Amino acid sequence: MRRQVLGTERSRRLAGVGDVACSPGGDRGHWGSMTQTEARPAPGGRTTSGIAFDDEGTGEPVVLLHAGVADRRMWSPLVPALSAGHRVIRPDARGFGETLPPLGPWSHHTDLLALLDELLISRAHLVGASMGAGVAVEAALARPEAVASLVLAAPGGALFGDAPGELAPIWSAEVEALDRGDLDTAVEVNLRAWVDGPSRPSDAVDPEVRGFVGRMQREAFELPEWDSESAPEHELSPPAAARLRELRCPILVIVGEEDHPSVRATAERIASEAPDARLAVWPGVAHMLTLERPDAFADAVLAFLAEVEAPPRPLRYVALGDSYTIGTATRTAPERWPDQLVTALADGRPTLELVANLGVNGYTTRDVIDAELPELDRLRPEFISLLIGVNDVVQGVPPETFEANAAAILDELLRRLPPRRIVVVATPDYTVTPQGASYGDPATQSAAIRRNNAILRGLAAERGIVFVDTFDLSLLAGIDRSLVADDGLHPSGAQYALWVERVAPMVEELLRRR
Template sequence: MPSSLAPDQDLYFWVEGARLRYRDAGSGSAVLLIHGWTLDLDMWEPQVEALAGSFRVIRLDRRGFGLSSGRPALTDDVADVQALCRHLALKHVSVVGMSQGARVAARLAAIEPDLLSCIVLDGPPASIAGTPGSGDGDVPLAEFRSLVRAGGMDAFRSAWSRHALVQLRTSDPRARELLSRMIARYRGEDLQQPPVNPIESCDSPALGSIRKPVLVIGGALDIESRRNAAEAIARKLPFAKQRVVPDAGHLANLDNPQAYNALLLGFLEQHAGAPPSEAP
């Protein structure tokens, strides 16, 4: 069902007791954008105009993030994406997942491959590769939970804003304002109380079972663990390409949107909308 919405506006749907925000712009083959931790669907603002000229661009606030209600739970994220696709009557979709959102995309590809035309994993964590002992140690969640208990969300936001993963390489004030707004909006429900499904304990997807076209993308200036993870994941996926965004850190889509969008468009124009069969 093509989108009939010209403006990119807030929309909501209910699933399993949560009211989830999404946005829907453009027309054509559907592309679903899934944000990372502490962020929300607004992170994709630099991509919407570029993609919506050729595709139907759908963005979702994962439960507990942005303006979506509910408690954050990584395993529920996959069911929420499936529910959104049913809500919009999407028979197949291309999925772009950033950082923690890449975990959602990879799990979805392993669980319901027939839904997906292709997948983009942006700045994925090492845990996706399933390497023994590879957690997401570059995000010290236990320390952040202790910090929230001791000093509240302001203390966390101050510490997180200094973390290497959220350091912007661009001087564009619009990108900086956007990032600040998203972090300020993050409620930290997964830090303030025991998480429903701790991200540290979630199983990694069986990468070898993902037989779709995959683009593994990341910033050239991302932290070493994420660069290494991208290389490892690309090696394990049978139909993967790896590309690097120059002059960009972990938030590559904000740091260098022109180069990022060009890589996305090139991949999506080749694979989005294709029948969800195995890659050749």
């Protein structure tokens, strides 16, 4: 756990799940026979700022970020499997292993990003355990384009936010033991908390795992400190725990059933709030699940990376809405905006395949719920667009009813797809067209459309869904009749083309978030 959680500046070594360290090196077997004299560091080096690291294998870069009760050695059992097809980089965080003390203000995530820069790595997969998971998320927030995906095991550190009350007795017991100079007790406190877990007896844990972590923990407590006043740690601001909805890369979260409730709750919160996250709960393991099940963890990481790195294929695209989606009065299907969107995105290789345009003349939000959403089970879409609202205004649907229906639609879409696979397009203003002006007072109806678009924008933002505002483009039909179809109401193919010029770049960005 980070020093701030402990509420003391007495030591970077007061650990829990955070600031501890140990000497680096390799291992023999998994853990049992490893000693410092037997340690054989893998090829690597040290950055100009003093970050020690190992660098093995070739392929897409994968950076392994260790827990706060370990150093880069904790990943040794996984490296052979991961480095068989990837470039695997294992740094020691500041204050751990062979990494040198900082000479001035520092932070874990800026150290990580500096390491990537020195290795000329523009984009990498980050795998973090406990404290390392927090560092990985901080890096993804600070430089989103540098992070291809995240694997977060037993997430802690910066992801806790405020210190969970249930963990305070653990940290207090550790501090008291260290104050007495009782390293044996301080080590045992951490073993019981983070290796055994809150409910398992010690003899239920592999003794090799327990011994390995115990040796690392004791070495950590024996390391010298640095002056935190001349080299303070700078936290990410706003903190990572409050910014999970900003994450835009694919995320796999793994947590053990035997871990502390606060860790499990943190994992669940990440999976719930991050737009493209999934959660796996492993039975029979606690906080150090990467050491208890190294082979299973390596398999899970490799399977996730294979999915993330797979060559893109066209996603099954379904367009939801009304006559403005189906393109009423357009001369040919290719003039409809969903078809134009698919064409605009192709660029030599299709990224979307329009499997169904479910738009129907006269449909309201209620009709989408009753008639279009049930079709999704059959169609199995991987990308969905929604354009709806014209007929809610024409039929005088109250704004509170429109809002409730629109929210229900978006929530159902999110039950099926992550936010990066959904786009909402603004309701157009039909009142500027010759036919639309006859539906009632144009000013009143135009104001209602603007109000409903504000509702849609807000609902989408709350859910992390992209809203594309094309309302102003629909107004151009009032001065350029070539933008109106032959029926005097609906957009022509030329107007839809203007919409697509605005929609396509935003959808293209969504599709990059594989």
